[in-house]
Amino acid sequence: MIHTERTVLVSGAGVAGPALAFWLNRYGFAVTVVEKAGTLRSGGYPIDVRGTALEVVRRMGILPRLREAHIDLRRLTFLDGDGGEVASLHPHKVTGGVAGRDLEVRRGDLTDALYAAVRDDVEFLFNDSIDTLDQPGDGVDVTFRGGGRRTFDMVVGADGLHSRTREFVFGPEEQFHRYLGHCFAVFTMRNTFGLSHETVMWNSPGRAAALYAVGDNDDVHAFLDFAHPEPPSDAFRNPEAQRELVAAVFADAGWEVPGMLAALRDADDLFFDAVSQIRMPRWSSGRVALVGDAAYAPSFLTGQGTSLALVGAYMLAGSLAGREHAAGFAAYEHSTREFVTVNQDQAGEGGATLFPATARALEQRNDMLRNLSAMPSGEGRPAHSALTLPAVGGVGGRQCFSSPRWS
């Protein structure tokens, strides 16, 4: 017999964390979310919610709010190394999104909506994080950076690509990190280009620079991506080294890149990382499990990180309802892994489209884009909808949900 008030600590209040908290609360768990940042971060880069994940946000009741926040990007223009236009097309033709159905919203608009849906029912601890985690037997003993000490029935790491929870339980990230051969820098700069609801992307072999105007306002997201044979480990903890590396790689680039490099020098929101995935043979150990990027980051090349986080959270919570932790975690993996894998496998396609590494690959990509611009928009990628969500089992959710279906 399982008592109803099982306690769960979720580390991370990004996308997966609040979504998981929402569904665990629905199923009668007492949930605490610990987030190392002082508040939710609003704004931010645009993310996609597509396919199966749309059904998750619909069942959470936040779909109308997200529809209002939809960015409605109208145009994606590709430029060659001299700044000449290669092709200008609707973004969905490249991303596999479906007009009128799939969503693109600022990351902050999604995290605000998720938080609003759950904050009254769940305990949030901001500005804190797990310091130690120990599984002596029938619970997980946690000490917090802020000094607290508590025991939970389960802990879930929803703390992103560089998850500390994963490191506590499974060891160093290198074992699971699959480097995809390039790095990127994103930051905001002034929209002096007259861009509105559109992205313009410049390519030369192994390099891409993009300006992403989410709305009509004064800022654009600047994005610089470049091939690099090994991850530049020295740069990861050193913003000055990141700026120098990016400036060196793009030193002779044309178009608006010199202005972007000047803005990069002064940017106070620079985000630099390797383009990489997390692939793990198991997503749980004992009473600790992982969800979202922490367990299976697919990289932005797939545009599916947010959708996997939402679907994974839904599937994990539903799998735990009415089951002991070991059976619940096994059911979560069993039901969700194939969906995760087919979506992670989309990265090759995204990389080839956005960042061709050689002159020949770039020419082939450009031919493909010219053909694509003449074709009607498709019905979306099968991978995005490859899982049909099981039904939620009753209010208070004491039942397990029915088996998921594969399309």
Ligand SMILES: Cc1cc2nc3c(=O)[nH]c(=O)nc-3n(C[C@H](O)[C@H](O)[C@H](O)COP(=O)(O)OP(=O)(O)OC[C@H]3O[C@@H](n4cnc5c(N)ncnc54)[C@H](O)[C@@H]3O)c2cc1C
């Ligand atoms: C530049 C960029 C562009 C992207 N573009 C897209 C896109 O177009 N489409 C798309 O679908 N996805 C995109 N993604 C990916 C998407 O952002 C992630 O896949 C998604 O946010 C995963 O959600 P998550 O909740 O697992 O992790 P995150 O959103 O990373 O959230 C993790 C949370 O955990 C917190 N945290 C971290 N460490 C700790 C700790 N030790 N203790 C407590 N809290 C902690 C963090 O502060 C954060 O709030 C992009 C990512 C980047 C970086």
